[in-house]
Amino acid sequence: MLLVLSEDHKxxxxxxxxxxxxxxxxxxxxxxxxxxxxxxxxxYEGAARKLCVPVGMVQHGVEGLMFLMTESSKHMISExxxxxxxxxxxxxxxxxxxxxxLYVQHKHQIRSVLSQLLCNQPAYHNLEWRLDVQLxxxxxxxxxxxxxxxxxxxxxxxxVGSTQSCMDLQTDPSSLLHMISTLxxxxxxxxxxxxxxxxxxxx
Amino acid sequence: xxxxxxxxxxxxxxxxxxxxxxxxxxxxxCPDWVLAEISTLAKISSVKxxxxxxxxxxxxxxxxxxxDKVGKLTADAKFESxxxxxxxxxxxxxxxxxxxxxxxxxxxxxxxxxxxxxKEHATGLCKSYEDKHxxxxxxxxxxxxxxxxxxxxxWRIDYTxxxxxxxxxxxxxxxxxxxxxxxEPGSSDTTVVSISPDKFRVLLxxxxxxxxxxxALQ
Numbered sequence: 237m238l239l240v241l242s243e244d245h246k247x248x249x250x251x252x253x254x255x256x257x258x259x260x261x262x263x264x265x266x267x268x269x270x271x272x273x274x275x276x277x278x279x280y281e282g283a284a285r286k287l288c289v290p291v292g293m294v295q296h297g298v299e300g301l302m303f304l305m306t307e308s309s310k311h312m313i314s315e316x317x318x319x320x321x322x323x324x325x326x327x328x329x330x331x332x333x334x335x336x337x338l339y340v341q342h343k344h345q346i347r348s349v350l351s352q353l354l355c356n357q358p359a360y361h362n363l364e365w366r367l368d369v370q371l372x373x374x375x376x377x378x379x380x381x382x383x384x385x386x387x388x389x390x391x392x393x394x395x396v397g398s399t400q401s402c403m404d405l406q407t408d409p410s411s412l413l414h415m416i417s418t419l420x421x422x423x424x425x426x427x428x429x430x431x432x433x434x435x436x437x438x439x
Numbered sequence: 440x441x442x443x444x445x446x447x448x449x450x451x452x453x454x455x456x457x458x459x460x461x462x463x464x465x466x467x468x469c470p471d472w473v474l475a476e477i478s479t480l481a482k483i484s485s486v487k488x489x490x491x492x493x494x495x496x497x498x499x500x501x502x503x504x505x506x507d508k509v510g511k512l513t514a515d516a517k518f519e520s521x522x523x524x525x526x527x528x529x530x531x532x533x534x535x536x537x538x539x540x541x542x543x544x545x546x547x548x549x550x551x552x553x554x555x556x557x558k559e560h561a562t563g564l565c566k567s568y569e570d571k572h573x574x575x576x577x578x579x580x581x582x583x584x585x586x587x588x589x590x591x592x593x594w595r596i597d598y599t600x601x602x603x604x605x606x607x608x609x610x611x612x613x614x615x616x617x618x619x620x621x622x623e624p625g626s627s628d629t630t631v632v633s634i635s636p637d638k639f640r641v642l643l644x645x646x647x648x649x650x651x652x653x654x655a656l657q
Contacts, residue, residue, distance in 0.1 A: 364584040372652055374645055387584050402622055404586060 239321040248300035251293050253326045260331050264338040267302035309346040358390035384412050461550050463537040476529035477556050482516045485559035492567040495530040500578050538575040590618040613639045
């Protein structure tokens, strides 16, 4: 499939079409650093001074390039489609080649970074437990009540990094055994023929 | 002890491994990665391994690990950073798991030799383990799950003279401040309670009864 880019996007990238190969490579490198670590305004100012263009243009150029890379990686477009889309923007032949190199080298990395951005459910991190026996309480002496106390540690990744949360739970042994057998049944469900058929068709 | 005869993944000298339950793994099968890393452990000399064990034990006891020393010890065998991490991980696992399941050092030594660790390495490891056995168990007991620990109690007794409701009150009042450890490590919560004399007497009696029951158990 061909990438369809908006007018603003094309305008931002038009500045790059007139620049030469080394500049485009440098911008590509800056764009990928942007993805990994975030923007650095000083780099934009340095580049703007060297090329004698306003800072805003440099910033738009870098952001446009980065958006091009992420959209291409997101849709996993083939090299031919990528070259055709970039051709429509008006880039020269060797610029197209260097952009293609950039795309091919960093496609998987970009995809893994993008996949990490989406996890919004808290995910399992660690589980601590203890087994206690309650012998007496204020109202009743001489009891024997076994209890399992569990601390479930979860992490949730968000824009500002990952946050940890913990949940304290308590259960008696029979509920715990029931939980274990339910979870084992869930694991066993992956091995049924129905699940296997679906997994084979996805892969 | 259930024994299954399985042909293990072939190493440089192909080994037919007897898959059995190990006490130091809690009567379960030994994890595959531990089996793999034991062959990495055999590459360093037994003297260096004993020094490595000492470093790993320091880390398990909370004294911190000196990665430069670890790097120097593994430099002869030309370990890459991945190998160094794997070695530290497998030694941590063996030592903490053995302490968790209260395994004595002879059983540990024989089980490690069954897994393919050379005799001198196993003996060195078990000697270090035996020296720090009880210290390790104490540290593991301290880090066991506790919901909220009481850090400190401070109290104050006031004497109320009068209030907006009643002109002459003339009653003592106990203020208790309880500092507890919060759910995140390093955070603490403060609870302040004020108790009237009768309620405080009831609280004290009940707590004394609980203390007597605790002492009877020890």
